Amino acid sequence: MTSWFVILVSAAYLGLLFTIAYYGDRRADQGRSLIGSSAVYALSIAVYCTSWTFYGSVGRASQTGIGFLPIYLGPTLTFCLGWLMLRKILRISKASRITSIADFIAARYGKNAWLAGLVAFIAVIGCIPYIALQLKAVSVSFTVLLHYPDVALPAGAGHPPVLQDTAFWAALILALFSILFGTRHIDTSEHHEGMVAAIAFESLAKLLSFIAVGLFVGVVLFGGFGDLFARAAADPALAALFRFDAAGSGFDWVALTVLAMAAVVCLPRQFQVIVVENVDERHLDRALWLFPLYLLAINLFVLPIALAGRLVLPAGIDPDTFVLTLPMAAAEPWLAVIAFIGGLSAATGMVIVESVALSTMVCNDLVMPMLLRWRRLGLAAQPDLSRLLLSVRRIAIALVLLLGFAYMRQVGERYALVSIGLVSFAAVAQFFPAILFGLFWRRANTLAAFAGIGGGFVVWVYTLLLPSFAQSGWLPASFSESGAFGIDLLRPQALFGLAGLDPITHSLFWSMLVNVGALLGVSLLTGQSVLERTQAALFVGASAGSDDPRLWRGTARLADLQALVGRFLGQARADEAFSQHAQRRGIDLAALTVDGDLVLFAERLLAGAIGSASARVMVETVTEEQPLGLDEVMRILDEASQVIEYSRRLEEKSRELESATAELRQANARLQELDRLKDDFVSTVSHELRTPLTAIRSFSEILHDNPELDPAQRREFLRIVVKESERLSRLISQVLDLAKIEAGKVDWQLADVDLAEVARDAAAATSQLFRDKDARLELAAPDAMPAVTADRDRMMQVTVNLLSNAVKFCPDTGGRVRVSLAATAQDVLLTVSDNGPGIEPRHHETVFERFHQVGDTLTGKPEGTGLGLAICRMIVEHLGGRIWVESEPNKGARFCVRLPRLLPLAKAG
Amino acid sequence: MPDESRRRDRLIGLFVFGLVLLNPPILLLFGRGQLLFGLPLLYLYLFAVWGALIAAVAAIAERQRRRQATDRD
Numbered sequence: 001m002t003s004w005f006v007i008l009v010s011a012a013y014l015g016l017l018f019t020i021a022y023y024g025d026r027r028a029d030q031g032r033s034l035i036g037s038s039a040v041y042a043l044s045i046a047v048y049c050t051s052w053t054f055y056g057s058v059g060r061a062s063q064t065g066i067g068f069l070p071i072y073l074g075p076t077l078t079f080c081l082g083w084l085m086l087r088k089i090l091r092i093s094k095a096s097r098i099t100s101i102a103d104f105i106a107a108r109y110g111k112n113a114w115l116a117g118l119v120a121f122i123a124v125i126g127c128i129p130y131i132a133l134q135l136k137a138v139s140v141s142f143t144v145l146l147h148y149p150d151v152a153l154p155a156g157a158g159h160p161p162v163l164q165d166t167a168f169w170a171a172l173i174l175a176l177f178s179i180l181f182g183t184r185h186i187d188t189s190e191h192h193e194g195m196v197a198a199i200a201f202e203s204l205a206k207l208l209s210f211i212a213v214g215l216f217v218g219v220v221l222f223g224g225f226g227d228l229f230a231r232a233a234a235d236p237a238l239a240a241l242f243r244f245d246a247a248g249s250g251f252d253w254v255a256l257t258v259l260a261m262a263a264v265v266c267l268p269r270q271f272q273v274i275v276v277e278n279v280d281e282r283h284l285d286r287a288l289w290l291f292p293l294y295l296l297a298i299n300l301f302v303l304p305i306a307l308a309g310r311l312v313l314p315a316g317i318d319p320d321t322f323v324l325t326l327p328m329a330a331a332e333p334w335l336a337v338i339a340f341i342g343g344l345s346a347a348t349g350m351v352i353v354e355s356v357a358l359s360t361m362v363c364n365d366l367v368m369p370m371l372l373r374w375r376r377l378g379l380a381a382q383p384d385l386s387r388l389l390l391s392v393r394r395i396a397i398a399l400v401l402l403l404g405f406a407y408m409r410q411v412g413e414r415y416a417l418v419s420i421g422l423v424s425f426a427a428v429a430q431f432f433p434a435i436l437f438g439l440f441w442r443r444a445n446t447l448a449a450f451a452g453i454g455g456g457f458v459v460w461v462y463t464l465l466l467p468s469f470a471q472s473g474w475l476p477a478s479f480s481e482s483g484a485f486g487i488d489l490l491r492p493q494a495l496f497g498l499a500g501l502d503p504i505t506h507s508l509f510w511s512m513l514v515n516v517g518a519l520l521g522v523s524l525l526t527g528q529s530v531l532e533r534t535q536a537a538l539f540v541g542a543s544a545g546s547d548d549p550r551l552w553r554g555t556a557r558l559a560d561l562q563a564l565v566g567r568f569l570g571q572a573r574a575d576e577a578f579s580q581h582a583q584r585r586g587i588d589l590a591a592l593t594v595d596g597d598l599v600l601f602a603e604r605l606l607a608g609a610i611g612s613a614s615a616r617v618m619v620e621t622v623t624e625e626q627p628l629g630l631d632e633v634m635r636i637l638d639e640a641s642q643v644i645e646y647s648r649r650l651e652e653k654s655r656e657l658e659s660a661t662a663e664l665r666q667a668n669a670r671l672q673e674l675d676r677l678k679d680d681f682v683s684t685v686s687h688e689l690r691t692p693l694t695a696i697r698s699f700s701e702i703l704h705d706n707p708e709l710d711p712a713q714r715r716e717f718l719r720i721v722v723k724e725s726e727r728l729s730r731l732i733s734q735v736l737d738l739a740k741i742e743a744g745k746v747d748w749q750l751a752d753v754d755l756a757e758v759a760r761d762a763a764a765a766t767s768q769l770f771r772d773k774d775a776r777l778e779l780a781a782p783d784a785m786p787a788v789t790a791d792r793d794r795m796m797q798v799t800v801n802l803l804s805n806a807v808k809f810c811p812d813t814g815g816r817v818r819v820s821l822a823a824t825a826q827d828v829l830l831t832v833s834d835n836g837p838g839i840e841p842r843h844h845e846t847v848f849e850r851f852h853q854v855g856d857t858l859t860g861k862p863e864g865t866g867l868g869l870a871i872c873r874m875i876v877e878h879l880g881g882r883i884w885v886e887s888e889p890n891k892g893a894r895f896c897v898r899l900p901r902l903l904p905l906a907k908a909g
Numbered sequence: 910m911p912d913e914s915r916r917r918d919r920l921i922g923l924f925v926f927g928l929v930l931l932n933p934p935i936l937l938l939f940g941r942g943q944l945l946f947g948l949p950l951l952y953l954y955l956f957a958v959w960g961a962l963i964a965a966v967a968a969i970a971e972r973q974r975r976r977q978a979t980d981r982d
Binding site: 065066069073076077079080081083084225226229230233239240242243244245250253254257282285286288289292293296300303 | 916917920921923924927928931932933934936937939940941942943944946947948949950951952955956959960962963964966967970971973974
């Protein structure tokens with residue numbers, strides 16, 4: 001087969017890939033996503049199957065039987081738990097705009113930039129051999145195919161010059177692809193739809209290609225799988241592969257299962273496709289079984305192909321090439337080309353996604369933090385950093401592939417495909433404990449993550465990487481054979497004398513021992529900062545974790561934030577994002593205040609471009625954040641209970657207010673009533689004053705103008721004048737009296753008073769009134785009335801007032817008034833009853849109010865001043881007693897005065 | 910909701926089941942070179958358990974999807 005033909009086929013395939021990616025990006029730009037289905041999502045996760053799977057599994061199966069399988073059983077088990085673990089990672093990452101696994105781990109552990117850098121560094125170191133593996137597979141398969149129809153082992157010794165090495169050109173083309181479709185622009189969501197579409201297509205290509213080879217081998221070459229296995233069973237060397245112990249010890253099996261369980265999440269490219277490139281969380285539900293199903297399908301024919309290779313092909317053929325060399329040996333050029341394409345798709349898919357994922361990490365977590373720290377002044381002057389970001393990523397992609405190529409040329413030749421891949425698995429598996437504990441255990445802290453990942457990595461370097469260097473001659477071979485410094489216990493692949501394990505198992509055991517031990521130990525022995533604790537709580541607690549805007553306080557200017565985001569995303573994108581944010585909050589962009597919410601929003605936008613740790617550093621440059629003290633966090637936690645307390649107090653206050661309002665309303669009504677009464681009084685008083693005045697004046701005028709009036713008439717007129725004058729003076733004296741009592745200016749003459757005597761005197765004083773009305777007055781007093789402490793004149797005034805009132809309301813004929821006195825141990829009771837019209841119950845209280853007159857004012861002129869009873873009440877109450885009325889309409893009225901026999905002390909003065 | 914936690918528990922149960930069935934020492938039982946219908950028993954056993962595991966996860970996940978779909982109606 002000529003090289004131009006193979007090159008043409010490869011170029012055609014890669015051209016198709018570019019077209020699909022281009023189309024995918026176009027559709028994404030138009031908003032009609034090509035990758036919006038769970039099947040495409042599952043296929044993109046199948047980037048897990050690389051040339052390792054395509055070529056290497058067969059090679060491993062030809063030596064260890066089913067020993068290749070744990071690498072695929074592990075992910076199946078992990079996906080059983082996907083609903084718990086992957087979904088949680090997915091939600092957290094979407095909420096915090098996580099862009100890589102380094103970002104994720106750093107975000108969990110207090111947004112620590114150093115931790116992000118460490119993870120990125122380990123990922124790069126760990127994945128370089130893995131990329132080298134892919135390049136090697138491309139290079140080898142290309143060379144093998146060139147020899148068609150000869151099935152010859154490519155000369156292992158020596159490399160062609162770099163420019164003639166297929167791997168170099170493959171690396172170049174793949175770098176181009178990754179740069180084109182992986183770094184088109186800085187996007188806050190880091191979705192590369194074109195790339196994902198191409199990867200999904202590649203997964204389909206490698207699966208179909210492998211199944212085609214498998215079916216051909218089983219059905220065409222051997223006339224049935226039963227036949228194939230029967231022939232293998234007949235060969236004792238091959239029959240041994242049916243046994244479990246062909247796969248090594250049980251420890252190796254378990255170790256590989258665990259390794260694969262971790263790797264399917266921790267490999268940068270797996271994190272990229274599962275988490276970062278996920279466009280819809282619901283796609284995960286179906287991918288949970290579609291992806292394992294894909295793994296099962298692509299592994300179904302591995303063992304038959306391996307057995308067939310060993311049965312059919314001459315010894316000395318590299319088992320890693322069986323997939324390609326079997327069709328060639330059967331003289332099936334087209335099938336060979338299909339197998340080659342399958343292998344190419346497996347390799348390219350991995351390299352593309354891995355390099356994009358690594359470049360994001362290198363840029364966000366290694367290069368940018370350094371640039372921002374060292375050349376902050378220089379960067380601050382640059383208005384637009386998005387170009388710089390893209391350049392850094394593009395250079396990173398080229399560099400990663402170059403490193404992979406170099407590693408392949410130097411080291412890779414000496415290892416089988418699977419061994420190289422497992423070295424990478426063991427490196428990235430160091431992230432797994434930090435992720436797992438980070439997701440489900442709050443107390444795992446930053447220092448512990450450092451210690452765990454760092455310690456595990458150091459052990460990995462010592463037990464796996466350095467021995468591989470020793471093997472390739474970079475280190476003396478004695479390092480592997482007799483340990484560092486010749487100390488036997490430090491032999492890298494039998495540390496402390498632990499021999500008999502596979503190097504991978506050995507390394508995994510020691511590194512995980514150190515990793516998990518340090519993670520647990522340090523977490524238990526040290527505490528967490530406030531930021532660590534809040535981040536841990538977000539990751540462990542919330543299923544849709546997000547930062548709490550209340551956890552930010554400080555000052556910043558909107559323009560600064562906008563400019564900052566603009567420098568990384570481009571000003572137009574930043575402006576658009578901010579206006580959308582303002583719109584979501586229903587306010588104008590100009591009215592946007594810089595609060596925790598907005599700062600967090602800006603930080604997330606930046607996190608999408610440069611990672612959460614760097615984003616935090618950048619946001620801190622434009623905001624003056626005051627450190628959040630523990631007491632403030634406690635206060636935030638307390639807020640809930642405070643809110644309850646506030647609402648309780650508010651309710652209390654509102655109840656108080658309500659009752660105060662009711663009181664005020666009552667008082668107001670009373671004031672209005674008093675006001676009305678006052679008006680009435682004024683008019684009553686003016687009327688009362690005017691009536692006698694008018695009478696006095698008119699009679700005086702008559703007397704003055706008619707000196708010849710006869711003496712009898714003159715006397716009569718004079719009598720009226722005198723009477724009206726008396727009434728006038730009585731009224732005035734009462735008003736004055738009232739004012740005096742009210743103002744407390746009365747000089748109380750307190751002495752022992754005999755109420756019976758007072759009653760008799762009052763009766764005598766009012767006897768004229770009774771005679772005028774022809775009413776009868778009865779007086780009933782016990783013989784020995786005890787004395788009370790009171791003002792005699794005032795009590796006289798009260799009694800006279802009550803008597804004159806009584807007689808006033810007596811019927812014109814048969815009027816009867818009864819005064820009675822009674823005494824108990826404490827007090828004395830004076831009652832005055834009449835047989836008048838009585839008082840309605842609603843007036844029982846108001847009759848004692850000032851200016852209040854009971855009676856129909858229409859039937860005649862008012863008979864009193866409306867002040868008498870008010871004055872009585874004032875006097876009685878001043879003396880510590882009580883006055884009230886008992887009456888029913890038409891049954892007479894009975895006024896009662898109860899006085900204490902001894903004046904209460906308070907009133908004594 | 911009880912549905913969610915039951916589904917979660919079932920998946921954890923599957924995981925534990927798979928962990929036991931797909932690892933030694935169970936594998937030692939089937940991995941003594943026996944043949945079944947002319948095929949290696951270990952090979953058949955591993956793929957059968959694997960397939961059953963996937964089918965069980967699929968049943969749980971798809972029921973969930975259907976329920977979500979009807980919920981949305």
